[in-house]
Amino acid sequence: MNGAIIGFSSAFLHGSTLDAHYVGLDHEHNERHAVYQRMLVDHLVCGIQHKASSIIFGRTAEQAKSNLGAVPEDMYFLVRHRNAMANKLIGPLLRSVQPAEFELRNPFKRVTA
Numbered sequence: 001m002n003g004a005i006i007g008f009s010s011a012f013l014h015g016s017t018l019d020a021h022y023v024g025l026d027h028e029h030n031e032r033h034a035v036y037q038r039m040l041v042d043h044l045v046c047g048i049q050h051k052a053s054s055i056i057f058g059r060t061a062e063q064a065k066s067n068l069g070a071v072p073e074d075m076y077f078l079v080r081h082r083n084a085m086a087n088k089l090i091g092p093l094l095r096s097v098q099p100a101e102f103e104l105r106n107p108f109k110r111v112t113a
Contacts, residue, residue, distance in 0.1 A: 001029060001033075006025060006026040006029040006030075006033075006035055007023070007024065007025035007026065007029070007030075007035045007036075007039060008023070008024050008025075009021075009022060009023040009024070009039045009042070009043065010022045011043055011046060013050055013052065016051070016052055016053040016054070017052060017053065017054050017055070017056060018043065018046060018047040018050060018052040018054070018055045018056070019055075019056045020040075020043040020055060020056060020057050020058060021058075023036070023039055023058075025039070036061070036064060037064060037067070040057065040064060040065060040068055041068065043055060043057065044068055055070075057070050059075060062102045062104070063102050063103055063104075063105065066102075066103075066104050066105040066106070067105050067107055068107065069106070069107050069108060071104070072104070079094060
């Protein structure tokens with residue numbers, strides 16, 4: 001785009017796992033040029049080139065990632081406050097948070113023999 005940076009990303013190879021760590025992009029250019037989707041493909045290519053057995057794409061934009069064949073995995077976390085009363089309030093609040101629904105796509109066609 002005339003020498004302007006419209007996106008960047010980083011990834012780390014941990015053993016045989018590629019961790020697509022951070023992505024930043026100009027959303028205006030993304031709409032016209034599919035910058036984010038191209039970054040995901042770049043991570044996929046990088047994983048293949050390094051013979052990664054798995055790629056961790058992160059926890060957002062599930063639908064875009066499922067277009068490439070990524071499948072979601074459950075995540076767990078622990079939250080603890082120093083104040084005991086705050087812990088009693090945080091627990092029920094966090095249990096009420098649910099992930100948003102999204103359409104899981106599958107880019108692979110089923111072959112019937």
